[in-house]
Amino acid sequence: MSVAADAAAYPKGARVSARIGSNVGCPTYRSERIDSHHRIDTFRSGSWVMNRWLSGSARRLDEQGAARTFVWTGGEEGTKVLAYFTLAPHRVTSMSGSEYSIPAVLLARLALDLSIQGRGLGSQLLVDALERASYALGRSARGVIVVDAVNREAAGFYEHFGFRQVAGNPFRLYRSASDVARSLGVA
Ligand SMILES: CC(C)(COP(=O)(O)OP(=O)(O)OC[C@H]1O[C@@H](n2cnc3c(N)ncnc32)[C@H](O)[C@@H]1OP(=O)(O)O)[C@@H](O)C(=O)NCCC(=O)NCCS
Numbered sequence: 001m002s003v004a005a006d007a008a009a010y011p012k013g014a015r016v017s018a019r020i021g022s023n024v025g026c027p028t029y030r031s032e033r034i035d036s037h038h039r040i041d042t043f044r045s046g047s048w049v050m051n052r053w054l055s056g057s058a059r060r061l062d063e064q065g066a067a068r069t070f071v072w073t074g075g076e077e078g079t080k081v082l083a084y085f086t087l088a089p090h091r092v093t094s095m096s097g098s099e100y101s102i103p104a105v106l107l108a109r110l111a112l113d114l115s116i117q118g119r120g121l122g123s124q125l126l127v128d129a130l131e132r133a134s135y136a137l138g139r140s141a142r143g144v145i146v147v148d149a150v151n152r153e154a155a156g157f158y159e160h161f162g163f164r165q166v167a168g169n170p171f172r173l174y175r176s177a178s179d180v181a182r183s184l185g186v187a
Contacts, residue, residue: 045117084110088108103177
């Protein structure tokens with residue numbers, strides 16, 4: 001579980017700023033590991049699966065050390081969660097079924113509250129997730145970041161950012177850690 005634990009230690013500036021609308025304010029969101037003080041009950045992403053994961057599984061799996069969930073709070077919403085993503089350690093297997101021992105991180109879940117969708121924050125949330133995943137992998141040239149898409153539309157979102165489908169599974173996509181690091185400007 002060191003991979004996801006390392007992601008939690010990622011020393012980035014904890015604040016994510018985003019311009020909402022044309023010139024109407026620039027709310028600032030705080031990106032942090034999920035905790036008991038976060039209000040998760042009101043989160044609505046438009047995806048029942050994503051909502052249920054946050055309310056029913058995220059905290060438990062984080063406490064168990066099985067996966068790390070990071071949330072965005074802030075603006076005028078206090079501790080209300082407005083976005084989240086979940087990272088977990090992962091193992092990459094070859095198409096032939098034999099296992100490679102290359103490090104991997106699974107971006108298992110990623111979602112924004114409906115109230116802040118469609119404003120460019122989805123891409124910022126993905127950058128936050130990829131930065132933490134990349135940091136956890138130690139920018140290994142051999143590492144892989146794998147994502148699970150909840151449906152076809154979500155897969156399109158990841159493809160928009162350069163992820164490619166794993167053969168035989170349209171809902172699982174990947175990018176090499178070195179490719180991601182180049183995109184993030186940290187290679
Ligand atoms: C997926 C999600 C995070 C995207 O957030 P968003 O606020 O709608 O997206 P943004 O406004 O930040 O869009 C960022 C870019 O992605 C593109 N994009 C967004 N959704 C897309 C989709 N389904 N397919 C292809 N491109 C998409 C946008 O056109 C935009 O492109 P640009 O930067 O070139 O202009 C959000 O819709 C969501 O939480 N959906 C419900 C949960 C979900 O499906 N999660 C996906 C992971 S399983």
